[in-house]
Amino acid sequence: MLFTPQHAIDELGDEFADTVTPAAFPEAILRFRNGRAAAQIGLDGLSDAEWIRHFGRFEPLPGAQPRPLALRYHGHQFRVYNPDIGDGRGFLFAQMLDDRGRLMDLGTKGSGQTPYSRFGDGRLTLKGGVREILAAEMLEALGVETSRTFSLIETGEALHRGDEPSPTRSAVMVRLNHGHIRIGTFQRLAYFKDEANLKRLTAYVLRHYYGEEAGEDAPQRLLTLVAGRTARLAGQFMAAGFVHGVLNSDNINVSGESFDYGPWRFAPTWDPGFTAAYFDHAGLYAFGRQPEAIFWDVMQLASSLRLIAEEAPLIEAMETFEPAYTREVTGAVLWRMGLKPQTEKRDRTLVQAAERALTASKAPLDLFYFEMFGGQLPESYGEPFAELRGLLARYAPRKPRDHGYWSDPAPCSMLIEEVEAIWVPIAERDDWSMLGAKVAAVRRMGEALA
Template sequence: MSAEHTNVPTSTAGGDHPAAHEHPVALGDAFARALPELAVPWEATRFERPELLELNEPLAAELGIDPGWLRSEPGVRFLLGDELAPGSSPVAQAYAGHQFGVYVPRLGDGRALLLGEARDASGSLRDLHLKGSGRTPFARGGDGFAAVGPMLREYLMGEAMHALGIPTTRALAVVATGGRVMRDDSLDPLPGAVLVRAASSHLRVGSFQYARSLADRGALRRLTDFAVARHFPEARDDGRPALRLLEGVVERQARLVASWMLVGFVHGVMNTDNTAISGETIDYGPCAFLDAYDPTAAFSSIDHAGRYAYGRQPGIALWNLTRLAEALLPLLAEQSDEAADAGDAAMEAAKDTALAALDAFAPAYDRAWTDGMRAKLGLVGSAAPDEQVRGLASALLAELQEHRIDFTGAFRALADTARGREESLRGLFPAGAAPGPWLGEWRALSLDPAAMDAANPAYVPRNHLADEALAAATAGDLASFERMLDAVTSPFEPREGLERYALPAPPGAPRHVTYCGT
């Protein structure tokens, strides 16, 4: 069992706990107050037999919340949204979104609630948000609940991404509800659970699409000001907050998606309602990590055309950002130099401004990807120009694709090669095949294998092992989940006994398929 991420039963022990006299958590309701058009007050379902399955102690410490209290009965009731903290006004958030390219004008939190905003140890605001807490007015069919497996999956993936240094939402806790839920991919009822998620915010591209659809420029303006104050405070007095917001989100999304590509992560459902303004990874539904390198890899059971395949992620991110730019056009027009002119002139100027902001995506992405690949290839201290780094990386990736070689394992083996153990990399190639001329060119450069170890994880959440662990957890055994969580939250240091977590699925394993369980 992990020493930090603990699974414990709800405690009902008495005693003079400090929380007995005052609530140990204070939450704000800034979103609910600032944007009532995008917030519907709502209450979470009260579950009668909850049990705390996982508690993220490091995150609780960041949020200034006593883990011991969170394990108590009042603490668990707080996590479920039953016992509200001072200042908490739970709301279901409204947003729109393009889902697989099709615009849906009203989505929203169908089975989720924003409890409020907490201030972490750095002074930054963090949303606390529930998932699986029951139907809301935005529910699109279904019961509004969630199953243990998908909630633990989001916990696992978020902590793995955090350990990899990738911006992400994180789970504070997973609480079993004691109830059962029916799902199409299971013939039997599954144990229910609620995820408690922390995020810099839950503002999405879809939030701005919804605000634009209201034909209320005041709401769009307040949303923009709220987002700028939350995520880009340096631009609050700039005079063109909508433009600064767009530029900032373009930059953050470019770096985020580059970081996904560098570790072989496939989000799986890059709808505009899953594109966070904060630049954090959000919503770990049908996500997966590559085993064999394949730009066409798509694992989602519903992504039949491969719209969100691994290699398409940068292009989809730019497509989503274009939708954000469209939503912001009225504000870009009124904040342009032509704002005093006729409406058409101002709008044309706004479109040019938006296009210029979007044009920054490709160079920002290329810079982040090249810098990351330089680190993965051990060339941070090398004088090799960027063009050479990109050429070496492209040649390597082409061979990984041709021979269906494990992406994560190849880069770890490359570090061994930098230390003179070339058999590690060559052993990944099939009989009769070997690395091409790029290998000699790379070895002739100034290499830093220790830096490679720090940039290339030994452990990522292997798809087949995650499925195995989640199936066991659904059946009531959390041991496999805890072992995997332990591996992926310290991903860069190989440890004895964790060898299987560094290996891809065995040859002949069926194609991995993921579902939108979250």
């Protein structure tokens, strides 16, 4: 795969972003490079020194855009509209094609201040970067459409944060995304009643993220597609047992790909009320409310598109979300169970039975999926699983349990206790071996599931 730089973002013009200057960091120590992701965009041949120049010092990649761009957007944050946000500690560094021919972005986190930093320092803690690696790797292995942590470089600054011991170490991260256009990008244009740029952005997203040219029904078509992709994401979150934590409209990518992992958690059990963010006191983004939260965000896209479309077709497009979510969560849970799908009705009955059993029993979620992969539910799963056990008899495995992973004594998990344990040797002894071993274990699990 050759590196194939693109400049699609230039189609949008100057109204969508500001050129910025990366921070000049005192150090640049390479801590993580994602060779697998790099191979998919033709950058796996870079030496470590070249890698640091591009992703720690932000020397432009050959043929890519010459200056980083901080993207402009608004958004609802915990249902409160905020017009004073944008890329406050990150920027779009480069665009390129991947090995599937898709337009991809390399974007940063912790790369310095921008016009949207407000009172922030534009930095990222090293622990925050480590947590992003773990979240993205686990989600990718579990079949979730996710950004991937591409690079993590320690930067030698001492940062002060209120939610962890300070001063703490700093880092700059690069993620590989299928685009950085958010629902909040549309909201900003609607806020300013900018019809021309709203139409331009609609056409851009349809062309580059859905492979379609804009017709007369472009707003309705876009909304239908985004509803489908975000319904898929909601279903994948539920099957993975993942709680994003901050599903604000500025954190929802219109490509339907999850990204930006802050206070995330994986749920130990199927607990609809389980939350990730300590500041989510009302449980707005709790595990079981994530489909509702994502639907609410898509409604804000519909509201924004109302500036350039009639209401009736947008309502029609929004009505596709719920049935799409039902299909997607059913398919995602069935996939993680290791079962071949049958009829839509039969599959939904099975998944609902699994949800009831898991809720009633409070069985460990990862262990359940691990032990019953392929449809063989152990006898140790008692009365709450009786209905599910009967339904499973009809199903065939989608693949054999012939990977070595299935002989392990326990499943690969990513609960908060282990995340914290992985950080301890890094903080205390600069020992990165646990992180490396965990990434390898997660990828091995992904191979078994794929």
